[in-house]
Amino acid sequence: MRPVITAEESARLDAASEVPVGNLMERAGLGVALAAIRMGAGYGTRVIVLAGPGNNGGDGYVAARILKSRGADVVVRSLGYPKGDSSPNRVAAMRAVRSGVRVVDLGALEPGDLLIDALFGAGFHGSLPERAVPWTEHPAPVLAVDLPSGLDAGDGSVSGAAFRAARTVTFHALKTGHLVGRGRDLSGQVEVVDIGLSGEHAEWMECEDDDAVLPVRPSNAHKWSAGSVAVVGASPGMVGAAVIAGRAALEFGAGAVSVIVPGGLQGQAAAMDPGLLTAGVGAGERHGEPDAVLAAADRFDVMALGPGLGPDGESFVAAILRRWDRPLVLDADAITAASMDDIAARTAPTVLTPHAGEFGRLTGDPAGPRQAHALAQKTGAVVLLKGSPTFVMGEERWVITSGGPELASIGTGDVLTGMIAAAIARGLGPETAARTAAHLHGRAGASLAPVTTVTATRLLAEIGRFG
Numbered sequence: 001m002r003p004v005i006t007a008e009e010s011a012r013l014d015a016a017s018e019v020p021v022g023n024l025m026e027r028a029g030l031g032v033a034l035a036a037i038r039m040g041a042g043y044g045t046r047v048i049v050l051a052g053p054g055n056n057g058g059d060g061y062v063a064a065r066i067l068k069s070r071g072a073d074v075v076v077r078s079l080g081y082p083k084g085d086s087s088p089n090r091v092a093a094m095r096a097v098r099s100g101v102r103v104v105d106l107g108a109l110e111p112g113d114l115l116i117d118a119l120f121g122a123g124f125h126g127s128l129p130e131r132a133v134p135w136t137e138h139p140a141p142v143l144a145v146d147l148p149s150g151l152d153a154g155d156g157s158v159s160g161a162a163f164r165a166a167r168t169v170t171f172h173a174l175k176t177g178h179l180v181g182r183g184r185d186l187s188g189q190v191e192v193v194d195i196g197l198s199g200e201h202a203e204w205m206e207c208e209d210d211d212a213v214l215p216v217r218p219s220n221a222h223k224w225s226a227g228s229v230a231v232v233g234a235s236p237g238m239v240g241a242a243v244i245a246g247r248a249a250l251e252f253g254a255g256a257v258s259v260i261v262p263g264g265l266q267g268q269a270a271a272m273d274p275g276l277l278t279a280g281v282g283a284g285e286r287h288g289e290p291d292a293v294l295a296a297a298d299r300f301d302v303m304a305l306g307p308g309l310g311p312d313g314e315s316f317v318a319a320i321l322r323r324w325d326r327p328l329v330l331d332a333d334a335i336t337a338a339s340m341d342d343i344a345a346r347t348a349p350t351v352l353t354p355h356a357g358e359f360g361r362l363t364g365d366p367a368g369p370r371q372a373h374a375l376a377q378k379t380g381a382v383v384l385l386k387g388s389p390t391f392v393m394g395e396e397r398w399v400i401t402s403g404g405p406e407l408a409s410i411g412t413g414d415v416l417t418g419m420i421a422a423a424i425a426r427g428l429g430p431e432t433a434a435r436t437a438a439h440l441h442g443r444a445g446a447s448l449a450p451v452t453t454v455t456a457t458r459l460l461a462e463i464g465r466f467g
Contacts, residue, residue, distance in 0.1 A: 001211050002192070003202035004174045004399060007122040007153035013172060013197045022088040024195050025055060028171050029062020029092070031193030032116065032145055035169045036067060039143060041114050043071030048112040050135060051093075051103075052119040052149075053080035058089030059145050060118025061096040068101050075110075076103040079119055079132060106131050112140045117163045121146040122153040122175055127160040136161045144168040147177060148186045156181020164188070172197040174206065179389050179399060180369075204369065204391070204399040211398075212439040214253065214467060215427045226255025227425030230297035231418065232320070233332070234261035234269060235310030236285050241332065241414045243272045244456050245307040248418025250275060251460055252437070252467040254425050257418075260296045262286055286310060290319035302327045304421040306334030307414045313337040321346060327424045329353065330381075331417040336361050343379045349430040350381040351420055355413070359385060373397055384420070384434045386413060392438060394431035402442030406449040411456025416441045419463060440466040 005013075017024065033041075041047050049064045051057035061076065068074045081103075082090040097103055115138050119128075128136070128150045136150065142165045147153055150162025156177040165188040170178065177183045178190050205211075217226055229249040233242035239261065246259040258277035261269045266280030279296040282289050287309065297303055303324055305317065310333055317337040321328070327349040330338060335358045343350060352375070356367035365371045372385040373393040382394040388407075390400040419441055423433035444462040448454045 001208055002174060002206040003200050004176055004179065004204040004206055005172075005200050006176055006203050009201055009203070010122045010153070010172070010175060013200055016199070017197055019196050020088075021055070022091060024197075025058045025088050025092055026062055027195040028059040028193065030066060031171070031195070032059055032063035032118070032143065032169050033066035035167060035191055036063060036114060036116060036143055037070070039114060039141060039167060041067055041072050045072050045114065046112045047072045047074045047114045047116065048110065048140070049074065049076045049116040050106065050119050050132070051076050051078050053082050053089070054121065054123075055089050056118050056121035056145055057082065058092040060116055061089070061092040061101075063116060063118070063145075064101045065096040065099045068096075068099055074101050076101055077106045078103055079106050079129065106135070109134055109138055112138070115140045115142045116145065117142050117149050117165065118145040119149040124149065125152060128162070133161045136163050141166040144187065146170050147175060147183070151177055151183060151186050152181070153177040156183035158182050158186070162186055167191065169193055171195050173200055173202070176203055179401060184388065204397045207398050207400050207402070207435055207439045209439075212436040214423060214436060217253070221255070223255035226253065227302070227422065227427070228256040228300040229254045229302050229304060229418070229421045229425050230258050230260055230300035231304045231307060231421070232260045232287070232293055232297065233305070233307035233309045234259070234265050235308055236265070238308030238310060239265050239268045240272065241308030241411065243269055243276065244411050244414040244460065245304055245331075245418040245421075246276045247273055247460050248415040248463060249304070249422040249425070251464045252419045252422040254422040256300070258296070258300065260293055287313065287316050290316055290323065293320065294323060297324070302329065302421045302425045304329040304331060304417050306331035307417055309333035309337070311336075318342050324348070327351075327430060329417055329421045329424070331413070332358070338362065340379055343381055346380070349424070350379070351384060351424075351430050351434050352381050353384045353386060353413070353417055353420065355386040369393070369397070369399070382430045382434050384438060386416070390438050390442070392431065392435045396431065398435050400435065400438040400442060402439050403445055404442070404449065406454040407442065407445045409453075409455055412445070412454070412459055415456055415459050415463065419467070422467070
């Protein structure tokens with residue numbers, strides 16, 4: 001796991017550190033210089049450092065001095081020379097000048113092989129100064145110091161122009177703005193450099209591979225002891241959603257999976273995948289008999305409710321929420337049909353998996369990580385807010401960054417629902433199951449993306465490698 005902190009927390013850590021600011025600046029500048037070297041900066045290369053008047057600019061001056069000592073042709077284009085004779089950034093600037101680094105006004109663009117953006121750091125808000133805007137169009141690759149100038153470190157928003165970095169070097173921990181809003185697009189590859197700070201209060205924890213570990217089946221396992229899942233969903237034209245969720249549960253390690261659909265659609269469901277159990281409830285094409293559904297699901301450990309369910313299922317969903325006394329994954333149309341009171345009244349574990357639109361319909365609030373955490377606190381459910389990134393909110397606050405735009409395809413959310421249900425059925429707690437499934441769902445999509453378009457059916461074949 002990696003901590004993700006706010007800009008305010010970053011400033012608090014700097015202020016609380018017993019290490020002199022000048023020492024922190026030297027460490028940060030060295031990290032920037034080493035990143036620049038990995039990007040090709042060296043003897044004879046032309047490096048342009050854009051330096052602001054604050055500590056971010058000081059990091060840039062340190063990097064300029066180190067790169068100059070390695071033979072790079074370095075120039076600092078200054079937005080404003082640091083003030084105060086003994087300020088750490090002023091000292092850094094003077095040392096750079098004494099080492100032979102040329103410092104001139106920001107001025108007009110000039111050719112260069114690498115652009116180091118050290119204009120503004122995590123404390124930036126608002127719009128870039130007009131003098132800096134033309135530099136955002138410079139053709140050279142950009143190495144950003146802390147985060148690309150023009151990007152808000154809190155919410156990842158941009159007002160006007162901003163730099164688009166190929167790589168960003170940030171210090172101690174990721175900032176929230178690297179991951180939300182336009183942060184992922186503008187920050188490029190983000191490298192975290194340890195400069196000797198400690199004691200952070202993380203806003204979120206970023207999920208890594210070690211945080212997404214599934215139980216191992218014992219040697220004497222059979223299909224019912226390995227975990228069983230009932231998927232309740234399907235309506236005319238959307239039978240595939242329920243079947244995809246069921247297949248995902250099977251691929252992700254559940255031993256037995258049944259897809260419970262309206263009786264009039266059972267034949268379609270059975271024909272789509274002979275590896276799944278199916279049950280048809282009633283004679284029509286819409287669910288309306290909660291008693292029969294609950295009876296059909298009685299043998300199973302976990303229920304996934306909602307894939308392809310269709311609209312106008314309020315009374316049906318309410319009955320299931322009140323009467324199903326085992327873990328429940330609530331997805332798609334079932335989220336829209338549910339009430340927060342019925343969700344909060346449940347005593348068994350519940351996982352909600354809304355995208356932004358479903359979140360808004362359920363809560364009346366805009367979707368975001370803080371709102372998702374508030375919903376988790378209000379209802380006692382684990383809230384998995386789908387997006388890029390995805391957030392898993394419960395007793396802990398996790399951000400999932402393994403997925404990307406390749407997952408923006410119909411049916412991939414149904415795959416995730418089945419994966420979560422399977423992980424719970426295999427013995428994980430609901431919060432761990434949601435985090436694990438979301439991370440590995442993203443990993444599976446990322447592994448497919450370089451070789452093919454990611455569709456739900458291709459994703460189904462891939463998730464077994466991670467489950």
